Amino acid sequence: MARDPVCHVQIDEHEASSRGLSSTYQGHTAYFCSSTCKEHFEQSPQLYAGVATAEDRGAARELLEMQRDRIERLERRLSALEARIEELEEAHAGGI
Numbered sequence: 001m002a003r004d005p006v007c008h009v010q011i012d013e014h015e016a017s018s019r020g021l022s023s024t025y026q027g028h029t030a031y032f033c034s035s036t037c038k039e040h041f042e043q044s045p046q047l048y049a050g051v052a053t054a055e056d057r058g059a060a061r062e063l064l065e066m067q068r069d070r071i072e073r074l075e076r077r078l079s080a081l082e083a084r085i086e087e088l089e090e091a092h093a094g095g096i
Contacts, residue, residue, distance in 0.1 A: 005030050005048035006037035025049055 002013045016022050016031035021038050023030050025045040032038040040063070041048055047060045 002031040004033045004037050006040050007033060009033045 001010050002016070003009070004011050011021075011031050011033050013022075013031050016033070021032040021035065023032070023038055023042055023045075025041075026049060028049070030041060030045075030048070032041065044056060044060065047056050
């Protein structure tokens with residue numbers, strides 16, 4: 001097992017490799033849980049390899065906050081869609 005350097009999730013190296021979710025930086029192979037984590041790593045590998053500058057870390061924090069905001073928005077949309085599906089199912093069940 002390996003740890004995704006971006007989100008720190010445990011990941012099976014063989015599974016990640018078979019899905020194209022690995023990348024090499026400075027002779028070290030990193031494995032990822034998703035294409036999103038792989039993309040983040042490949043945009044700024046130094047952030048995850050321990051050689052980042054203060055500016056890099058600031059940019060990473062900003063990116064992380066943007067991603068958290070995006071996740072929150074998507075979760076709200078999902079909740080609204082789930083509620084709408086329930087309404088439609090109830091209306092359909094009542095009309096039968």
